[in-house]
Amino acid sequence: MNNRIITTYGQNLWKMTIDVLRKAELEKMIPKGSYIGIKPNLVVAKPSSSGATTSPIIVSALIEYLKEYQHDNLVILESSWIGDSTNRAFKVCGYQDISKKYNVPLFDIKQDTYTMKTFNGMKMEVSDKVLSLDFIINVPVLKGHCQTLVTGALKNMKGCISDREKRNFHTRGLHRPIAYLNKIIKQDFVLVDGICGDLDFEEGGNPVQMNRIFCGTDPVLMDSYIASNMGYRPYDVNYIKIAEEIGVGSADIENADIIVLDKDESIAKPSPSRKVQRLSQYVNEKDACSACYANLIQALARLDDEGLLHQFKNNPIFIGQGYKAQECDGLGIGKCTSGVDKNIGGCPPSTPAILDFLKSI
Numbered sequence: 001m002n003n004r005i006i007t008t009y010g011q012n013l014w015k016m017t018i019d020v021l022r023k024a025e026l027e028k029m030i031p032k033g034s035y036i037g038i039k040p041n042l043v044v045a046k047p048s049s050s051g052a053t054t055s056p057i058i059v060s061a062l063i064e065y066l067k068e069y070q071h072d073n074l075v076i077l078e079s080s081w082i083g084d085s086t087n088r089a090f091k092v093c094g095y096q097d098i099s100k101k102y103n104v105p106l107f108d109i110k111q112d113t114y115t116m117k118t119f120n121g122m123k124m125e126v127s128d129k130v131l132s133l134d135f136i137i138n139v140p141v142l143k144g145h146c147q148t149l150v151t152g153a154l155k156n157m158k159g160c161i162s163d164r165e166k167r168n169f170h171t172r173g174l175h176r177p178i179a180y181l182n183k184i185i186k187q188d189f190v191l192v193d194g195i196c197g198d199l200d201f202e203e204g205g206n207p208v209q210m211n212r213i214f215c216g217t218d219p220v221l222m223d224s225y226i227a228s229n230m231g232y233r234p235y236d237v238n239y240i241k242i243a244e245e246i247g248v249g250s251a252d253i254e255n256a257d258i259i260v261l262d263k264d265e266s267i268a269k270p271s272p273s274r275k276v277q278r279l280s281q282y283v284n285e286k287d288a289c290s291a292c293y294a295n296l297i298q299a300l301a302r303l304d305d306e307g308l309l310h311q312f313k314n315n316p317i318f319i320g321q322g323y324k325a326q327e328c329d330g331l332g333i334g335k336c337t338s339g340v341d342k343n344i345g346g347c348p349p350s351t352p353a354i355l356d357f358l359k360s361i
């Protein structure tokens, strides 16, 4: 399924996870008897509602799915960021409970031994446990990052190296080592938690309700899709570009085969995040679907980055089912606002489409 991305929207995380895995037929990709590593993102000891870490519900559904097909030689591995304890993250994020319930061991990569690996002359210390795996399932979070703009499948592998190597990655500028690491460690399957990742920071704090889960096998394509969901072009993220150049995968999101299983019909709720609240001041919202609203918020965040948001102070933006059949002046987002003077259709319109539309005004 190299150029396929299977995505679904909603709020029932368990069902959404099972749906995308069934469609992908993950069980058929895994050789019998494989030692399977599940790599969530537990960068800090904060619950997934913070926008920083992978939901334990998604990982639980993944484990039950694998066990249904007798893929039961499993381990959950992680190394939280320098300064935080992985074991504390396992506890706070709900993974100790998963381990007990499903009898799946937790492995703290900080306590591992490492082997020096080299790609293109760059040396790095990689976890021996990770190197011993037969099949790696990466479960990153769709979220922003203050240095690399986004973080997803490629960067989540940074949890598979020693803390000493993590420091080296920063002194080498992050992008190139992240790309090279993905030549050394091949992830076999990517299941993205796009439920409520943070708008800007890998450690959370400004979660945005995005209500989506998607999966695929090409980590470069998955990260390109993550970037696009956040209003960036794939090559805006340097490590995506480098990873493509060295043959980790393809960033050709235009020609990806994107299969959408279900749309999100939940109505967007007010966000507790101060930044999201600030961005939403530019929006007139009435009964907008969560996914539609999230795409607009991501687009506004990109306009804010570029200093273009002020233009919309006197140019109201409308979104939501409550504007169906209403006619007014302003900017309409989505098919529900087709009666607004200037409108972009779609249900929901994507973040890049909204961004292009708002920039064209």
Ligand code: SF4
Binding pocket: 287, 288, 289, 291, 292, 319, 320, 321, 333, 334, 335, 336, 337, 346, 347, 348, 349
């Ligand atoms: S266009 Fe309307 S119905 Fe479609 S996702 Fe947006 S708010 Fe929901």
